[in-house]
Amino acid sequence: MEKLELERQYWEKRKVPWHIVTEQDLPAALVKNLEWLYPYRFSHVLSPLTDSEIHRVRRGLEQELLRCEPLSATANAVDDQLGLEPGTSLSVTRYLLATRSWRVNLLDPILLVEPLVLQHVVSASEVDVS
Numbered sequence: 001m002e003k004l005e006l007e008r009q010y011w012e013k014r015k016v017p018w019h020i021v022t023e024q025d026l027p028a029a030l031v032k033n034l035e036w037l038y039p040y041r042f043s044h045v046l047s048p049l050t051d052s053e054i055h056r057v058r059r060g061l062e063q064e065l066l067r068c069e070p071l072s073a074t075a076n077a078v079d080d081q082l083g084l085e086p087g088t089s090l091s092v093t094r095y096l097l098a099t100r101s102w103r104v105n106l107l108d109p110i111l112l113v114e115p116l117v118l119q120h121v122v123s124a125s126e127v128d129v130s
Contacts, residue, residue, distance in 0.1 A: 029109040036110065040094040049088070057082060057092040058101075065116060072112040 004020065011018035023031045039045060046054060060078040067074070075089040082089075093116070096102040103120035104110065 027107055030106050033106045033110050037094055037098040040091065040098040043095060046091055046095055049092070054092055054095070057084070057089055058096060061089055061093060061096075062121065065118065068115045070113050071110070071116045074116065 008018050043049075043051070043054065049057070057078060060082055061074065064074045064077050069077070071093070072090070075093060076086065078084070078089040079086055090112075093102075097104060097110070101122045102118050103122075104116065104118060108117075110116065
């Protein structure tokens with residue numbers, strides 16, 4: 001607590017608002033979504049997929065998402081189409097969301113039984129998968 005008090009005083013002297021925020025202060029859906037995405041912030045969790053395989057899965061997912069099927073069905077369809085291990089496309093989906101290559105409203109729960117609604121897609125050429 002001493003450290004927090006020192007930090008509060010530091011920011012107070014600089015006339016910067018300072019608050020402690022805990023998960024109880026955040027919407028439950030946001031917290032759950034971030035917990036689900038957090039482990040996928042870096043591409044190494046997708047090993048042994050190569051960068052080109054990640055891009056190939058991404059293209060397949062982006063095509064399938066247009067069908068507005070539940071996320072689990074979309075990911076399974078791409079796994080089947082590309083001959084991937086079950087769950088691979090869902091892992092790539094989590095990576096693309098965690099790295100903000102795909103943007104969604106994180107205040108809405110990301111549910112496997114619902115379609116994934118993308119708000120913005122960063123073009124694949126702009127993304128560094130490392």
